[in-house]
Amino acid sequence: MMPKLMIVDDELDVREYLKSFFRRRKIDVITAESGEQALEVIEAEKPDLMLLDVKMGGITGVETLREIRNRGNKVKVIMVTGVEDQEMLRPLSDLEISACIHKPLILEELEKEVLSRLVAQ
């Protein structure tokens, strides 16, 4: 069974590029364009790992993660953040995350982070 990755980002191009990249690496990929949508589908899809953008329209990535944890979901999460979003990361200190990756994304680095966590699964 292929490992499953959920990509949550409000930018369509980012979602599509990452989906194309990881699918060619035999990883099943589902996407969500907002925190709200991610919360709707996460229980049904049960991803092994989630790439979660911090800054999004609607609820932020941090708020999304807090809600996920409040629901008792222990899914591994890699936060994706821009340099200017540092302040938004403060609340993460009490939330369990696997890693924090900064934009601009480097596919090679992202691939290592994702594959190492999916293999450990």
Add this chain to the structure above:
Amino acid sequence: MFRKGILSLLFLSVACSLRAQETHWVNNKGLRGEELVSVAACPNKPNMVLLGTENELYRLDAAQRAWQPVCGAAGSIGRVNQILFDEFLQQVYAATDEGLWLVDATANTCQKIFEKSNENEKNCLAVCVAKNGNLYLGTKGGLFIRSNNQWIKESSFFDDKNIVSLQTDGNRIYVATDSSVYVHDEKTSQWRKILNIYMFAGPQESEETSSDDDNEQTVTPIRHLMVSQQQDGQLYVATSRGVFMSKDKGEIWDRLPLAGLDYVYVRYLLSDHKSKAVYAVAKSGLYVLENSGWALLFAAHDARMAAIRGKDLIVISGNDVFQHVLSKQQSFPIVDEDRLGFLSGFENEPTIRQVQQMAIDYAEVSNEKIQNWRRRAQWKAFLPDLSLDYDKTVTTALGASYDRTQVGPRDWGVSLKWELADFIYSSDQTSIDVRSKLMVDLRNDILSEVTRLYFERRKLQIELAQVQAPTEKGRLDKELRIAELTALIDRLTGGKF
């Protein structure tokens, strides 16, 4: 006579069909699947091309059909880091991790002329010959100079430094270590440092330790130094922070634009003294320097080095050899009668460039997309935020002695607002930067994969046609693999292959 006539017709038909192709795969028969590390072509003898692998040196046989080992009698000569054709002394040298070898490619003999017991000192990375006949040898454990057949270590200045590249412009010797470039000053007879790459900020710090050179024994900031032969004093250095150029023998350095390069880390540089073109070899392929940046000539999955051979460039990538035609006139230096027949069977297939373009178009990762984004972001700055309202206007007037409220008729209101800061920089630019970086990485990933699949498929097709699978099962296995590769390429190109 009849057979010759048929072959000539075949040759012509292949010539016509191949005119459309700029790069083609070269027969690697005889190379035993070894990974290629270095390549060199003799300036005076176009048929003399030498390839260096992890263990051996190879040249084309007399019939130009297969590669044969040169130093077979000597056993393994080690990983061949550099091959040098010295026109001045009419010698060929091979710098390997076991020492320096003097090569007679015609007689197929190799003689070790430099050997050390120290692991670093015996690991030879670069060699060049000075005008006075002195031999300069760069090793992992310092610089050695041979004068009057005596080897002397230049320890006063270089100690045990890693010497990654050596060049001469006829009058000066240039030495590149991990992070600096030195020149031997003929006036003072001293070495002088002319470049320290740490003086320049890197375009992306993460690329300093890029893993694109996984197969290299060491990854050093400076990879290669080149002296342009057509313009005295023009130097080029390929580094982890980009490619640098000096027009005045190293006094002032400029970083060349990186536009067009998919990897900052260029592995090798070379120039064509006839056309004055400058070429760069990076993991992702072969590039040529243009006014505003680099143009990709040929995409590869692990390009390492190139050599100019007449009108062509020989490029090594992984365990494959490619020939890229520089001029419009075709040249067929590595052709044999069998191959003519095979190639004519491929004229109906798309070229590698066409397949790469199909893959780029299908994945929507073309350069034009980034330009389009930036253009739209710029235009957006000129467009105001427009709001319209239609409601009743209520006016209240308060005077010293009166209050008056007037409820006016419904009327329209229009508001236009410009964000002046967007003319300079908008948050859209940051988003575009993120997306474009991702897209470039993804494009490179796709090109690398489609190129690998394409040439693996082509190799199998040629093997099948050459009847290299004598058993029925062997033939069936190859045919199945070709079908699988065809399907994979088809998937990457959206069914257009």
